[in-house]
Amino acid sequence: MKLALDAMGGDNAPKINIDGAKLVLEKQESIKSIYLVGDESILRKACDAAGIGSNPKLQIVHAPEVVSMEESGLAAVRQKKHSSMSLAVDLVKSGECAAVISAGNTGAAVAASTIKLRLLEGVERAGIVSPMPSVHGYVLVSDTGANPDAKPSHLIGYAVMSAMMARYIYNRPMPNVAVMSNGTEDCKGSEFSKEAYRLLKMLDEQALLPFHFTGNCEGHDLFETELDVALTDGFTGNILLKSVEATAKAFSHWLKAGIKKSPIAMISAIGMRSVFRSIAESMSADSVGGCPLMGVNGVSIIAHGSANGTAILNACRMAEGMHRHNVNDRIIEAMARINPALHGLH
Amino acid sequence: MKLALDAMGGDNAPKINIDGAKLVLEKQESIKSIYLVGDESILRKACDAAGIGSNPKLQIVHAPEVVSMEESGLAAVRQKKHSSMSLAVDLVKSGECAAVISAGNTGAAVAASTIKLRLLEGVERAGIVSPMPSVHGYVLVSDTGANPDAKPSHLIGYAVMSAMMARYIYNRPMPNVAVMSNGTEDCKGSEFSKEAYRLLKMLDEQALLPFHFTGNCEGHDLFETELDVALTDGFTGNILLKSVEATAKAFSHWLKAGIKKSPIAMISAIGMRSVFRSIAESMSADSVGGCPLMGVNGVSIIAHGSANGTAILNACRMAEGMHRHNVNDRIIEAMARINPALHGLH
Numbered sequence: 001m002k003l004a005l006d007a008m009g010g011d012n013a014p015k016i017n018i019d020g021a022k023l024v025l026e027k028q029e030s031i032k033s034i035y036l037v038g039d040e041s042i043l044r045k046a047c048d049a050a051g052i053g054s055n056p057k058l059q060i061v062h063a064p065e066v067v068s069m070e071e072s073g074l075a076a077v078r079q080k081k082h083s084s085m086s087l088a089v090d091l092v093k094s095g096e097c098a099a100v101i102s103a104g105n106t107g108a109a110v111a112a113s114t115i116k117l118r119l120l121e122g123v124e125r126a127g128i129v130s131p132m133p134s135v136h137g138y139v140l141v142s143d144t145g146a147n148p149d150a151k152p153s154h155l156i157g158y159a160v161m162s163a164m165m166a167r168y169i170y171n172r173p174m175p176n177v178a179v180m181s182n183g184t185e186d187c188k189g190s191e192f193s194k195e196a197y198r199l200l201k202m203l204d205e206q207a208l209l210p211f212h213f214t215g216n217c218e219g220h221d222l223f224e225t226e227l228d229v230a231l232t233d234g235f236t237g238n239i240l241l242k243s244v245e246a247t248a249k250a251f252s253h254w255l256k257a258g259i260k261k262s263p264i265a266m267i268s269a270i271g272m273r274s275v276f277r278s279i280a281e282s283m284s285a286d287s288v289g290g291c292p293l294m295g296v297n298g299v300s301i302i303a304h305g306s307a308n309g310t311a312i313l314n315a316c317r318m319a320e321g322m323h324r325h326n327v328n329d330r331i332i333e334a335m336a337r338i339n340p341a342l343h344g345l346h
Numbered sequence: 347m348k349l350a351l352d353a354m355g356g357d358n359a360p361k362i363n364i365d366g367a368k369l370v371l372e373k374q375e376s377i378k379s380i381y382l383v384g385d386e387s388i389l390r391k392a393c394d395a396a397g398i399g400s401n402p403k404l405q406i407v408h409a410p411e412v413v414s415m416e417e418s419g420l421a422a423v424r425q426k427k428h429s430s431m432s433l434a435v436d437l438v439k440s441g442e443c444a445a446v447i448s449a450g451n452t453g454a455a456v457a458a459s460t461i462k463l464r465l466l467e468g469v470e471r472a473g474i475v476s477p478m479p480s481v482h483g484y485v486l487v488s489d490t491g492a493n494p495d496a497k498p499s500h501l502i503g504y505a506v507m508s509a510m511m512a513r514y515i516y517n518r519p520m521p522n523v524a525v526m527s528n529g530t531e532d533c534k535g536s537e538f539s540k541e542a543y544r545l546l547k548m549l550d551e552q553a554l555l556p557f558h559f560t561g562n563c564e565g566h567d568l569f570e571t572e573l574d575v576a577l578t579d580g581f582t583g584n585i586l587l588k589s590v591e592a593t594a595k596a597f598s599h600w601l602k603a604g605i606k607k608s609p610i611a612m613i614s615a616i617g618m619r620s621v622f623r624s625i626a627e628s629m630s631a632d633s634v635g636g637c638p639l640m641g642v643n644g645v646s647i648i649a650h651g652s653a654n655g656t657a658i659l660n661a662c663r664m665a666e667g668m669h670r671h672n673v674n675d676r677i678i679e680a681m682a683r684i685n686p687a688l689h690g691l692h
Contacts, residue, residue, distance in 0.1 A: 072533065107529075135599055145528050148536040182491050182584035183453075187418065190494040190581040219588025223596040235536040236582045238528035240589050242565025247593040250569040253481055254628060258621030268617025275604030275611045282600060 001098045001323050003031055003316060004091040007038035008066045008084035009104025011305045014038055016103065018046045020312020025055055027313065030320055035097060037061045037088040063087045069305060073107025077115060085109060089116045092298040099299035099319035101290060103307040110146045113293050113300040120328055122335030125150065126295035127158040127234070128302065129165050130241050131288045134223045138170055138288070141180075141222070141230045145238035146293060152195035155179065155231045156342055159200065160334045161294035162229040163211035168325035169318060175228035177209075178217035180236065188216060192233065199342065206341055210334045248283045289314025292322065294331070299323055347444045347669050349377055349662060350437040353384035354412045354430035355450025357651045360384055362449065364392045366658020371401055373659065376666055381443060383407045383434040409433045415651060419453025423461060431455060435462045438644040445645035445665035447636060449653040456492045459639050459646040466674055468681030471496065472641035473504040473580070474648065475511050476587050477634045480569045484516055484634070487526075487568070487576045491584035492639060498541035501525065501577045502688055505546065506680045507640035508575040509557035514671035515664060521574035523555075524563035526582065534562060538579065545688065552687055556680045594629045635660025638668065640677070645669055 003024075007017040014036075021034050036043050040062035047053040047060070063084040067076040080086060085104050089112045091097040102109045106128075114126050127143035142158040143150060159177050166175035179197050181189040189197065197216060204213040211229070219240070221227050232240070255276075259265045269276075281287055289311050290303035299322045301315045322328070349370075353363040360382075367380050382389050386408035393399040393406070409430040413422040426432060431450050435458045437443040448455045452474075460472050473489035488504040489496060505523050512521035525543050527535040535543065543562060550559040557575070565586070567573050578586070601622075605611045615622075627633055635657050636649035645668045647661045668674075 070531075072531075133596075135596060148528055180585055182494055182581055185416075185418075190579070193581065219585050219590070220592035220595070222589060223592040223599075232585070233536075235528055235539065236585055239526055239565050239578070239582055240585055243568060243586050243590050244565070244593045246566035246569045247590045248597065249566070250479075250481060251594065251597045251625070251629075253569075254625045255621065258624055259618070262620060264617045265621045268614040271610045271614025272605070272618060274608060275601065278604055279597070279600045283597075 001031055001320060002033040002035065002096065003319060004035045004037055004088040004097040004100045005312070006085045006088040006100065006102035006104055007036040007043055008063070009102040010303065010307050011069070012308070013103065014043060014046055016308050016312055018050050019309025020316065021058065022050050022052050023309055023313040024316045025052060025057055028317060028320060030324070031316060033057055033059065035059045035061050035088070035091055037063050037091070038084040039063065061087060061091070067105050067108045069105050071105060071108065073105060073111040076105060076108040077111045086112055089113055089300070092300070093117055098323045099301065101301045101303060101312065101315045101319060103303035103305060103312065106145065106302055109300065109302045110293055113296045117296040117298045117300065120295055120297055121332050122339050123157045123295040123331065125154045125157060126293055127154070127161060128291050129162050129294050130237070130291045131170070132222060132241070132244065133282050134227070136226050139222050139227050139230055140165055141232065141237055141241060143232070143234040143237050144241045144291065145234045148233065148235040148238070150233035152192055152199055153342060155196040156199055156203065156338060157295060157335065158231050159229065160210065160338065161331055164327045164330045164334070165292065165294070166228040168327050168330070169321045170228070172228045175211045176214045176226060177211045177229040177231065178214045178221065178227055180230050180232040181216040181218065184216045184218055186215065196231065203338060203341060208338050208341055245285070286311035287314060289318050292318065297328070347377055347666060348379040348381065348442065349665060350381045350383055350434040350443040350446045351658070352431045352434040352446065352448035352450050353382040353389055354409070355448040356649065356653050359449065360389060360392050362654050362658055364396050365655025366662065367404065368396050368398050369655055369659035370662045371398060371403055374663060374666065376670070377662060379403055379405065381405045381407050381434070381437055383409050383437070384430040385409065407433060407437070413451050413454045415451050417451060417454065419451060419457040422451060422454040423457045432458055435459055435646070438646070439463055444669045445647065447647045447649060447658065447661045447665060449649035449651060449658065452491065452648055455646065455648045456639055459642045463642040463644045463646065466641055466643055467678050468685050469503045469641040469677065471500045471503060472639055473500070473507060474637050475508045475640050476583070476637045477516070478568060478587070478590065479628050480573070482572050485568050485573050485576055486511055487578065487583055487587060488640070489578070489580040489583050490587045490637065491580045494579065494581040494584070496579035498538055498545055499688060501542040502545055502549065502684060503641060503681065504577050505575065506556065506684065507677055510673045510676045510680070511638065511640070512574040514673050514676070515667045516574070518574045521557045522560045522572060523557045523575040523577065524560045524567065524573055526576050526578040527562040527564065530562045530564055532561065542577065549684060549687060554684050554687055591631070632657035633660060635664055638664065643674070
């Protein structure tokens with residue numbers, strides 16, 4: 001497969017993207033070509049410095065503009081037609097590449113992918129699927145920010161898209177899918193979550209769902225139960241995701257502060273280093289790499305702004321897996337079965 | 347002040363409530379009387395066993411019924427008129443006690459307090475205010491579950507109630523208050539959060555707010571910035587709160603699992619014990635004690651189901667502080683200034 005990398009995206013761009021490309025060249029043979037999109041002279045120099053300047057799998061595509069992290073996503077797509085992000089998405093739109101990866105402005109990545117690639121047949125809205133570490137592996141939360149004002153029916157699409165991710169990328173053939181709520185009982189929830197629950201239950205009773213619908217779930221179920229997919233609107237999902245990331249950071253902060261206060265703890269911490277490192281790795285967004293924006297015609301992975309080279313490698317691997325398993329075709333097929341019943345229900 | 351304790355509430359009731367009452371008797375002189383509400387013979391024995399059976403500050407009020415953790419809150423209030431929770435709230439309603447504390451069924455505590463005590467003058471909806479530890483102390487999140495389908499105007503009341511908690515209980519004279527959103531820019535948010543933002547901004551421009559409105563905040567601001575109050579609907583707030591609690595638990599789980607795997611780490615962990623203990627304490631709900639249900643006519647504190655005696659003591663101390671500072675009167679005054687402008691805006 002061929003892959004477009006928004007080389008100017010991310011807090012430490014282009015370095016992280018050059019590092020990532022180098023790792024892909026070394027470790028992921030199935031990726032036949034990487035298009036690095038960004039300022040040609042900067043990228044040329046950076047590739048030479050990294051010792052990959054003459055690698056035949058690498059192509060540099062010049063993009064004179066860059067979308068900053070602060071810009072409005074929609075405005076950036078409309079006004080900066082020659083940004084590295086826009087041109088990277090264009091490579092997927094034209095069919096030259098199968099996937100685009102960007103660690104840049106999330107809003108702009110969502111807008112560019114949705115506007116340029118358009119929605120998959122049968123999908124109402126695109127959604128971001130965020131893999132979060134749990135004690136059982138990963139739980140996929142969707143949507144985490146593409147669509148803050150979701151309708152209940154949008155969650156059906158998120159459920160199918162996330163379930164296909166769980167099946168093909170996280171090796172969960174019949175994933176457990178639940179609706180996030182403020183209580184697990186059927187009667188609990190907001191009007192929004194209760195309606196989503198009702199739609200899923202009716203589709204489940206007609207045996208139309210390609211996953212196991214388990215009902216409502218609460219915040220703690222994300223970590224503690226054998227849950228594979230948790231569904232919510234992009235507003236709640238985004239707040240949830242950032243709060244969980246921040247809790248993990250706060251925990252580290254308190255740990256470091258506590259260690260500094262006590263000489264015995266400081267010495268003991270040395271013996272704990274491998275444990276701390278393994279927790280940091282399992283909680284780090286870098287080991288996941290990125291979150292796919294699902295429901296668009298193509299593969300679009302949004303990496304964290306603070307991504308490093310390893311994160312970019314992992315995001316590229318996720319893209320390769322989604323492409324190899326034809327995840328988008330599986331979504332189209334599932335939605336074709338579901339939609340007649342779903343639209344009959346409305 | 348006099349205080350009613352739902353002695354049958356909590357996963358480990360009545361033990362935790364007896365433990366809590368004993369600690370209050372030992373450490374909190376300003377609480378002149380504790381009414382333990384629950385099964386008289388069980389409570390009598392438990393008090394005797396704890397050595398507080400003949401303490402003149404303690405009164406046992408017999409309640410033949412108990413609300414279980416699984417019951418629907420509203421149904422429990424309607425059907426079990428003689429539950430320990432209902433009768434404890436009745437003691438506040440009649441004016442006999444100034445505050446009620448329960449570690450029982452949250453939905454039932456919200457329903458009983460709202461129905462029996464009624465709303466404070468000028469308050470549209472009651473909300474739960476949850477103090478969460480941050481690197482700067484505490485941030486108060488409201489609402490965390492009383493009202494899953496909030497209207498934007500309800501957040502004005504939550505803002506005032508939480509700000510008064512921040513001022514009088516957490517010693518923040520001019521608290522920083524923000525609306526939770528999926529981005530900090532003015533334009534970010536759901537239709538709901540954007541309307542709440544607009545209302546707060548207009549009230550702020552008229553200098554009617556008894557706090558500093560700082561705009562939007564994201565999940566990570568809860569821990570990292572000098573934020574005192576974060577506003578959201580009860581659906582999002584509940585998911586957020588439980589997810590954060592679960593993240594902290596997952597972190598401990600990974601830490602313990604990692605330590606078990608390595609003999610060096612196991613030995614080193616002994617030297618880190620004081621650090622782990624201090625983190626566990628600062629992240630534990632027990633050090634906060636409980637979350638006030640604010641906006642009702644009286645003081646009602648909801649403790650965690652897994653509360654221990656220390657949590658009950660701290661919940662009682664919170665109630666004492668709210669009563670001593672006349673927090674409810676301060677809320678009524680602030681709402682009286684705000685409401686004409688707020689209702690003019692609609």
